[in-house]
Amino acid sequence: MLSLSINGQSYPVDVPDDMPLLWVLRDVIGLTGTKFGCGIAQCGACTVHLDGQPVRSCVLPVGSLGNRAITTIEAIGNTPAGQKIQQAWLEVDVVQCGYCQSGQIMSATALLQRTPNPTDADIDAAMAGNICRCATYVRIRAAIKQAATGKAEILQTMVSAPAGAAS
Amino acid sequence: MSTTSRTPSDGDVVDLSRRHALQSGGLAIAFLWLGGTGPVSAMINARRQPGDAAAAMADGNPTFAPNAFIRVDTTGAVRLVMPSVEMGQGIYTGCSMLLAEELGVGLDQITVEHSPPSDELYGIPALGGQITGGSTSTRATWQVLREAGAVARTLLVTAAAAQWKVDPSTCTVDRGEIHHAPSARSVGFGEVATAAAKLPMPDKVQLTDPKDFKLLGKPMRRVDSPDKIKGATQFGIDVRVPGMKVATVVSCPTLGGKVSTVDDKAARAIPGVIDVLRIDDAVAVVGEHFWAAKQGVQALNVTWDYGPNATLDTQQLRDALADSAHNGQSIVASDTGAKPSGTLVQSEYQSPMLAHATMEPMNATVWVTADKCEIWTGTQVPMRAAEEGARITGLPIDKVVVHNQYLGGGFGRRLETDWVQQAVAFAKQVSYPVKVIWTREEDIHRDIVRPMYHDLISAVVDANGQPVWYGYRTSGGSVLARFAPGAMDKNGMDSDAVECVVEIPYDIPHNKVEWIRHNMPQGLVVGWWRGVGSTHNLFVVESFMDELAHRANKDPLEYRRALLGKSPRALAVLNLAAEKIGWGGQPLPARTARGISLGEPFGSHVCAIVEAEVTPQGEVRLRRVVVALDCGIAVNASSIEAQVQGGVLFGLSAALYNGITVKNGGFEQTNFNNYRSLRINEAPIVEVHRVINGEPPGGLGEVGTAIAAPALTNAIFAATGVRLYTLPVDRNRLVQNSDALKSVASASVPEGRDVA
Structure with a gap:
């Protein structure tokens, strides 16, 4: 046992x-x-x-x-980096089918934990092991940067109804 | 090609007895034969349908269920039943927006649900059944779901107005509440749900004027994201049923081969293994968990009857297909008359078979008892899955329950039911529920692949190099002939085979388009793959347009522009993409260039420009992609961007890396190590720019994929002078010279080290 x-x-x-x-x-x-x-x-x-x-x-x-x-993904939101990453994933609206996203979020959280302000090269190195067949890569990159900086990277016109409901 | 799905003028009163015709490209066009005949008239409809009562009963008999999509209970909670399935394309959000806009609720106030199997209630007329595919979902539901929402709102308002004894037209609706401003009264949907349910259907409903849309056209966050980012979404593979066991399978290494003998002694000795089951062409090991099942499969000693394809290889397939393309009897899709005189230019293109490789491997959980068959799976065809369950178990269809799930990718793979059939065939041998999960190796090995194609394309050009006639002879297997034989044209034509070729945006006066049907060997089953016929044909047509431009010594942008006099929407996206990427502006570095592709797939109009660098060693680096799109009126502006970004990268991934090949009668590729998928370090930024207009919605989920490959290969030509007539991209042909390879080898490999 x-x-x-x-x-x-x-x-x-x-x-x-x-x-x-x-x-x-x-x-x-x-x-x-x-x-x-x-x-x-x-x-x-x-x-x-x-x-x-x-x-x-x-x-x-x-x-x-x-x-x-x-x-695991079920508890990563309890860590500060995981919480930031999940919030950015929502704000940037990264997911499509969503099947790979648990793994993406776990890799991105680990990246943010060791590299609080990752460059594009850091993102490439940390995330290249995670395939997304829906190819959400553009938004994954944006969400990681947004999680790191707190600044909206793209899609600044995105809305929820009502504002903030996606939290 | 043009999109002609009918939309009433903005804000019109809609007569609910009217039928909606969807005419469109892609998979859908093949099904137009169904228009106006029996099955269609009973498909998705804003009004109450004969089957609604039974569906509502099975759904817990909600207080207010005015049609197949909307359920409101006395607390005011709103549930929306989705006619399409969610496989990443964002349709649950899009459909929710359509319903919510007219119903008068916020997206945050609704719960979305998978629909049960029913062609009658959830069938897409253009596809002849409850099918999510062909980029039809928005086009098919744009009108119906807004009407469905308006019907429900009308009934709820009528009930409230009757209660207050006021004119319904003096009431307003906002976030699930009905207000009567003159008397300062308000009531929630839940409080009038019971009364509304007793009212007769309205004959007519008023739809919101697009200028007053609160949700539609805005970039909305997806309704399925909050669960998906927490790992809380239940995909088919996540289903857990009490008493369930887990199985995995091994099928014959050859296409169409069978099981001969099974020695399962070692497998059964593995701790956790419960059963070994066999069907005609595969063996399953059932375990307490997947690991035991997988260990069990590895311990099996199976002998196979390799069958008629035992020595089949890719070259044989290619040779036979090439022979058909050159010498086969064709069916003519279009022939506008005699070929004019002039210079004849001709090229020959080949496209490979492709696997889907959805992130979630095929799986289904099935429980067969004496009088019931329950199936849990993620499927694009719930009704077909139910019918297969009935056929294999021998149970009547009403004893088969399909619980559809979120799909971990579809791309056309889940338009099939083969894995469901297999799981039912195994499950009916045992008394317990069993979840059958394919390994990735099995998933690729048993993919129902995109057909391979061989095409001859030609043009007669005038003294200025302008085409005055084009010819196309395409040869390949027919997906449609198997998937929906009734949808084939009477003369045997498969309209998908010539999609985006018969009608092109360019003003070329004459053409002859032919298809030569070439059946693959028995056992090699071909299927729908994202973008279907358009993906393949646009690669050929747009590569050839690029050839013609270069042959005429013209800029590929200017060459296309000159031919678009009759296609203003195509011209607009071409111009927009060119402007956004800065075509003809700053010079690019050596072996770096841009390629254009333009097309009108799925009722949308799209131009992609890829900027790529080809290293001296032949590696291709994607630097930037700009897409300009006119998909008509937008439902969710965020989804549009996401689908185009993902769709383009999906297409580029296949163009760069993918081809299924056959050796010794089976597919050679096994997993992501040799069926490569684009990764983030290889993915460029994909900018999406829209032409905004109020035209009826076009398709979206496949548009990016369909347009991607030729933009890449045209960029590669511009960068290297090498025209790629076959996919995937052959790096060996892109090596600058042999010294380039030597230099990289010496730079990266330490002296004397074995680099095998």
Whole structure:
């Protein structure tokens, strides 16, 4: 029996050591916000944080984790950087189908945590591992910058009804 | 081509007995045969339909359900049932805006819901059923959903006015409340819902004058974003049903092959494996979780009957298709008369098969019991999914329940039902609910791919290099013939095959357009892929226009402009894009250039200009994309921008990297490592500029994809002098010279190191 520390909570799980964290999260614990996209760490849809670092959970055996802190999309909004990123994602209206966005947000949050004012090159380096087939990249880039600077990057005419309802 | 979906003059009174005809391009045009016949008359309608009562009953019998889309309960909570499915295109937001504008509620006051399967209530007339595709959703719902909202508002206001004994025309509606200013009275929707439900349908309703729109045309944030950014949205793959097990499958490595024998001893020994199931062409391992199932599949020892395609490869497919293009019997789509005399110019283009690779791999959860079949999946065709469930289980259709889900990408892949059929076939062998998830490898291996094409395009040009006639012989498989055989023309023509070729914006007096149907081998099934026929044809037509311009020694912009005398909307987007990118302005660096493409797909008018750099080593760098678009009246200005940005990059991604190839009877590509997708570090800024007008809405979701590839290849030609007649882009042809490759190799590889 392993004990995993996920989003500040302890989860005892009876699974094989070589089982990737992704499937423990999704199929055993029921945290389905973290997505399956490729199974070989190519697309980033399964990105979670391990002690604050972005990792691909589809290739991460749970037996290797010990009591290191796992954070998933369900709780990333509890961190200051995650909250900023999610808010910018809403304001810039990044998502389309939304399936990859959990992973995008986890990677972007990790970027902002270590690089509060990322350049385009920083964004490229941190986000190139996350594929978005809807190709929301233009708005992802804008949202990361907006989260960093607090300044509206694009779409300044965007409205919600009523104003602010999207928060 | 022109868009002609009818819209009453602004702010008109609408007679609800009138039918709406949608005439449009893309997938939709093929279905126009249905217009006016039986099935269409019963599709989406603002009025109460015979099936409404049953649908409302199944939906918890809401207090006020005046049509198939609107439900209001006594608390005033408003639920909107979406006729289309949400796969990223933003239609839940667009449809909500249409309904909310006329109903008189804010977007924040409504809950959106997936519709249950029903061609009758949610069928799109232009597509002949409950189908989300062909960039038809906004065009098909623009009128109907505003009317549906107006019907509901009229009934609610009438009920309030009767209660107050005042003239309904003296009442106003705002954010779910009805006001009577003269007497300073107000009432919420919920308080009059019961009374409104008892009123007869109005014969006519008043639609809001576009100048008074509060929501429509504004850039609105999506209604599905707040859940999607928290990981809280339930996609098909996220469904959890009590007692559910998880399965994954392996199917025959060849196209059309079958299972011979299965040795599952090792698989069953894996902890967590519950069952091993087999059908004709695939084996599933069921586990307590996906990991056990996947381990189980890897431990299977299956022997296969590779079938008739065992030695099939890409070259055989290409050769056979080329033979058809040159020698096959054609069906003529257009022939305006004898070819004039002049200089004949001809080129030959080839386009590859393409997989969809939606981020969410195909999956379905199915529970079959003695008297019921429940299906949870994300599908663009809910009714077809239900029908397949009935066919495979033998249950009557009313015993099949489809719970549609948010789709993690569609791109045409989820217009099929093959994975649902497979999941039902496995699930009916067991007593418990089972979620069947395809691995990415299975998802690509079993994709229903975009057909490959081989095209001969030609033109007769006059002494100035101006075309006076064009000819097109396109050859490829027909998606339509399988997907909707009844929608094929009587002479066997597939209208999708020649979309954006028969009618082009350019004023070229004569043409001959032919299609040569070329069936792929049995087992290689071809399907719809974002942009459908337009994506393929615009690559050829717009590449060739560029060839003609260069051949005439003319600037590609000026050359096109001179031919657009009869297409003012195309000319306007061409001019706008050229202005915004600064065409002909500052000189660009070496091996950096711009390419234009112009087209009128899906009832919209669009011009893309790509600025690309080709390195001496043949790598292509996208520097900037400017798109000018005229899609008529806007519903959600933010969605328009997002769809064009995403659509263009989706098209550029495929043009740069993608082609499905066949070896030993199966697809060679397996995952994102060898079926590459554009990443953020490769993605340029895509500027979207709109021509604003009040024309009826055009299609949008596929427009960017359809226009993307030729702008890129034309830019590459301008940068390198290399014309690309095949996709994807072949970097080997773009290497400046052999020294360029040596220099990069020595620069990047330390001396003596093995770089295999």
